[in-house]
Amino acid sequence: MTPAARVQAAIDILDEVIAAARGQGASADRLAAEWFRQRRYVGSKDRRAIRELVWAAIRACGDVPVSGRAAVLALVQDDAALAALFDGSTYGPAPIRAGEPVATGGAMPGWLAAEMAASGLDAAEQGALLGRAPLDLRANTLKIDRESLAARLPVAADATAAPHGLRLPVGTQAETWPEFAQGLFEVQDTGSQIACQALDAQPGESVVDLCAGAGGKTLALAAAMQNTGRLLACDIDRARLQRLAPRAERAGALVETRLLNPGQETAILADWQGQADAVLVDAPCSGTGTWRRNPEARWRLTPAAIARYAQMQAHVLAVAAGLVRPGGRLVFITCSLIDAEGADGLAAFLATHRGFRCEPLDMAVGRPHRGGWRLSPYHDGTDGFFFARLVRL
Template sequence: MTPAARIQTAIEILDAIAAAAREGGAPADAIFAEAMRARRYAGSKDRRVIRGHVYGAIRLVRSAPVSGRAAMLTLADAQPELAPLFDGSPYGPAPIAADEPRAETGLAAEALIGLFDPLVGEDERDAMLTRAPLDLRANRIKARRDDLADLFPEGEAIPGAPDGWRLPPETAAVQHRAYTDGVFEVQDAASQYASAALDAAPGQAIVDLCAGGGGKTLAIASFTGNDADILACDTNRARLQQLPPRAERAGATRIETRLLNPGQEPAMLAGWRGKAARVFVDAPCSGSGTWRRSPELRWRLTPARLDRHLADQAKLLAIGADLVAPGGKLLYAVCSVIAREGRAQVDDFLNRSPGWTADAGYLPESVGRRAGAGFLLTPGHDGCDGFFLARLTSPC
């Protein structure tokens, strides 16, 4: 492909990503992958350059642009070497017209920024869009962090994460034979901190209520040395189906998966009511803490979508609390820096749940900052995804 054709392809992909953001369609990575499958003539260098254009524009533009061209023009303003490629050549974009509109730059719409937790200051906002490193977690069932140091000597230990090893962005770690053998998982440091904060122990009965593909479920199995009974639940069949083969690879043999029907969760979990020593509620949320990895999420969040997340979070907290044994613990977590999803959500739960108390001191020293009844982690302060977590203890 010519350099100009790569620009035009990026424009077309950005059009599709912006439309999906407005309509709640497929994520950017899926749209990009499908676009490349439709352009089999594009070589690996073409794909790499086009991806750089697409994500460079997404990181610059604060909200869904009126067109992919407007977004690419914004990128061309920031990278002047791209402007001459708008040359009207075959398969390339039309020349830039005088006063042609650009997409607005910035972290996010001001109304969205206004929802951030007060701990997220202006000095931290640039870090929310920097490229994230690749964080690995050693699987204790098969390995230790020292093994990762031997496999990837270019990396470094993640502070406060005893199994964590950090590599440069886009390192092809999953292509290593050790990944196939279940020696490690890819897991951001924030997720590792949250999984450890559950304080799971061998012999316990544990529920991961929103397990998804099972990243935190596998971390819990690792922390307990494959010596705890774990029930991994979700309402998304496609995501939950990813867990059994991952568990087999990891050697985690005591995980049961259960697909829940939305609205029927309490009935389908009745046998676990009041019996779980630990319950993990990694609730669906805005994903505002993961913009380093999925910057187009800024384009997707609307007041209506946020309200749906808030309602789901409150419901899942109530369901999870009903499963906890007397004196047991519930860990609530969201990959969000929005106060209503974090500290406010937990405050509301505690206000309507007599006898429940918020724990303290369950994160490594210097990791996170106190945010109401929980803790907030941010890319700028902690070098990981934005995350709110709160560990709560049920009344005896």
Template sequence: MTPAARTQAAIDMLDAVIEAARGGGAAADTIAQRFFAARRYAGSKDRRAIRSLVYEAIRSFGERPESGRAALVALARSQPELAACFDGSPYGPAPIEPAEPAAEPGLAPAWLIDAFAASGLGTDEIAALLDRAPVDVRVNRLRADRAEVQAEIGGDPLPFAPDALRLATDAPVEQLPAWREGRIEVQDAGSQLVGSIAGAAPGMCAVDLCAGGGGKTLSLAASMQNNGRIIASDTDRGRLSRLPERAARAGVTIAETRLLNPNREVEGLADIQGTADLVLVDAPCSATGTWRRNPEARWRLTPERLARFAGVQARLLDVAEGLVRPGGTLTYVVCSLLDDEGRDQVDAFLARHPDWRALPVEAGAGRTHGAGLRLTPLHDGTDGFFVARLARS
């Protein structure tokens, strides 16, 4: 493909990403996979160049652009080589008109910048959320130890996450024998840390209430030395269905999946009410802490959607509360940096349930924030998280 043809392809892909963000469609990574699957003629260099240009544009504009062309016109005004690609050639974009509208550069929608400021985070923290993320893996201690795996695949150990190795961005993890053999799992170091804060130990009865694909379930099982019981539940059949295969690869035998009906979680978990030693609530959220991986997510979020997430989080915390035995613990996690979903949720929970208290969270990273701990890319080099550990009297 010519540079001009690559530019037009990037415009087309950006149009699809923008439309999906506007209407709640597929994520940018999924759109990219579908886009290239339909264009087999694009070689590997073409795909890399197009994808790089698309993600540069996504990271450059806080407000959702009107079109892919408006985004690339804005980039072209400071990049002469890109501007030259608007040449009107058969497969390239039309020349840029002098007064043609262009997207406005920025970090995030204005209302979100205000929400971050109200949560104690400035523009430097927001900017770090838009950097490219490294690839972190968790060494599965049921099958290997970190030193052994590091000698095989390289990577840098992280002191605050004892099972973590940090690899280069875009490392092909799923092509490694260590992944195929269940000795490693892809998991951000921050996610590993907040999972370990739950305090899982052998012999426990644990509930991963919002298990999704099971990343934290597998981490809990490793901490429990595959001894005890884990109920991994979710309302998303598709995501939960991936857990059995992952568990088999990792050598985890103590995790049982349980598909729940939305808004009827208590009914689906009635047999374990008041019996769990540990409940982990990795709640659905705005995912503002994961923009490094999904930067177009900030184009999807609205104040109304944020309010809906907050309502679901409060309800799930109350569901989890009923599962915990006297003296047991509840760990609440969101990959969000907004207080509406983190600190304020925990404060409201403690106000509703006076027989609960917040436990100190001790970790080698993060900063105390309200009753919990907050991790950010700028301060900790991880995805953004809020985590709190609560105990029933």
């Protein structure tokens, strides 16, 4: 492909991404993958260049652009070489016209910036949410320790603040390595690993991962428990929960699973009421802390969506509270940095559940925030998280 044709390809993909963002459709990753699948003639170098331009444009536009062309034109203002590729050549974009729409810049839509500021995140913190994330691994201690894993990997890896974490360069295809197929590691952000560490799951305990999804945090808990005791992974999403079984088999992790029905969670978990030593609630949220991986997600959010997530979190926390034995632990995690779906939810829970108290945390990175702990890309080099540990009295 010519350089100009690459630009037009990026514009075409961006048009699909923008339409999907407005209609709550597929993710940018999925749309780009499908676009390339239908055009197998596009070579690897072209694919890489097109993808880089697509994601650069997504990160550059604060509000949803009117079009893919407007999104790329936002980059043109600081890139004369890119502007020159709007040359009207075959398969390339038409020449730039005076006065045509150009997407607005910024880290995010104005209302989201205001929510972030109200949650204690300044412009530098907000901008860092759109950087490119490195690839973090968690050594699976059921099979190997961090140092031995690092020695076996085909590229150099740096230890992270998580006790079993390793960091690789952006774009590393670690899941293609034999060490991954052998279950020696899982891909997991350091912040996620540290949030799991807050539960302090111990060998022999009875532990519930209430919102397990595909089980990334579940597998970290299994390793911490050394495959002893009892570990139950639950979710309301059948497809996601079914992905846990092959992952657990690869990791050598012993995990029970249970599919939940919305609104009937307590009944389905009747045998666990008041029995769990520890319950992890990786609560549903907007995912503002993971924008480095999914920057177009900020175009999908609305104030109403934030309010819905807060309601969902309150429900899940209430379910979790009933599972914890006296003296047991409950860890509330959200990968959002907006207080409305984090610290505010914690405060509301404590106001209605007097039998629980917050326990102080002192993690390797991060800082205290309103009764819990906060991690952010700018401050800690991890995805953004808020989490808190509570003890049942």
